[in-house]
Amino acid sequence: MKLLNLAARVSCAFSSRNSQQTRTVQKVKDNQSRDVVTELDMRLHRISERFVAERLPGCRLLSEEGGHEALDTGEIWEGEWLIVDPLDGSNNHALAMPNYGYMAAHLRDGRLDGAVIVVPEHNQYIVLEAGQSLYSQPLPLAGSSEHGTVYYAYPPKQDKQARQARGALQDLIDAESAGMYRYGSACAGLYQLLCGRHMAFIGHGIRVWDAIAFLPVLASRQIPVKYAITGRSITVVAGTKAGFLEGAEQILKAEQGLALHTFRNDSLRADAQ
Missing domain, CATH: 3.30.540.10 (Fructose-1,6-Bisphosphatase, subunit A, domain 1)
Structure with missing residues (x-):
């Protein structure tokens, strides 16, 4: 390898x-x-x-x-x-x-x-x-929780539509989870999702290199992943609670017109700018 x-x-x-x-x-x-x-x-x-x-x-x-x-x-x-x-x-x-x-x-x-x-x-x-x-070692798997926490990553600068989506996503997180986490690293957030310490991960218009490597790893662990790539940005919604993921997907489509693709077979789709 x-x-x-x-x-x-x-x-x-x-x-x-x-x-x-x-x-x-x-x-x-x-x-x-x-x-x-x-x-x-x-x-x-x-x-x-x-x-x-x-x-x-x-x-x-x-x-x-x-x-x-x-x-x-x-x-x-x-x-x-x-x-x-x-x-x-x-x-x-x-x-x-x-x-x-x-x-x-x-x-x-x-x-x-x-x-x-x-x-x-x-x-x-x-x-x-x-x-x-x-x-390098087995994942330290935590017990899954239907009402666990959500890691939410977004860039420091967002346009009006993205800010509106952000507000709606934060409302969804408040209503459907045990709370939002942000600790300055999408890599760390995604790793904790793998370990079961977060119920879901939302990467909202982050840079493509901030999440793309995790897509096949999440899929290999049977964690549902949806994404949209536009230019050098990627939006990722992943996690174990189907209703929460559907709610996040609906918000992103309604507020920003983002159509998320299901990651299944390692082939990526990029959307027009």
């Missing part, structure tokens, strides 16, 4: 995560204080670059820290790509707080061939490749 080698490299880099040097903030994006780039972000980005060059000849890299601004988003649905978020939860890491991780998704002509997820504080890596799943 080639992607297991990537998981090993990333896990090794995370072994030095508690040093102050790795927490050094190198820049703040778009004047958003919660969107920072640390030295560890760049170290993990360089590891991803080297892995692609050495182990995936002909593959292209789309990384959050890779200067992707000029990329035509339609390009990623053709050919071979590794889509990477080197450090999801960078601000948490910079502040020496928990909840961050690494995610990578391997695409071939719009089909998810594999994924790598590393969550260092739980000593966990997950590798999915060629239909096989490998976990």
Whole structure:
């Protein structure tokens, strides 16, 4: 499994995560204080670059820290790509707080061939490749709850329709769950969904690299997943309570016209801008 080698490299880099040097903030994006780039972000980005060059000849890299601004988003649905978020939860890491991780998704002509997820504080890596799943240790599964909590991720800037949808989604969460969680890392939220600690996850117009690697992993655990991809944004609704998921889907369609696709067979659909 080639992607297991990537998981090993990333896990090794995370072994030095508690040093102050790795927490050094190198820049703040778009004047958003919660969107920072640390030295560890760049170290993990360089590891991803080297892995692609050495182990995936002909593959292209789309990384959050890779200067992707000029990329035509339609390009990623053709050919071979590794889509990477080197450090999801960078601000948490910079502040020496928990909840961050690494995610990578391997695409071939719009089909998810594999994924790598590393969550260092739980000593966990997950590798999915060629239909096989490998976990560094068994998932610490919690008891499922019909009225559990919901992790809700959304970007700092939203247009009017998205803000209206956000309000309706928060009302739904209040009415149908034990409450909303936000701790600054979609990776951590999705991992806790895998473990059964959240009833549902909503990623509302987040960046595509913030969630795409989890889609095949969730599906492999029989956790229902629906999504919509527009440009570099993805909206994901996943979880164990069908009525809640249907309610969230209806809100997104009514307020934003988003038609969510069911993730089943690793093939992705991208919607027009």
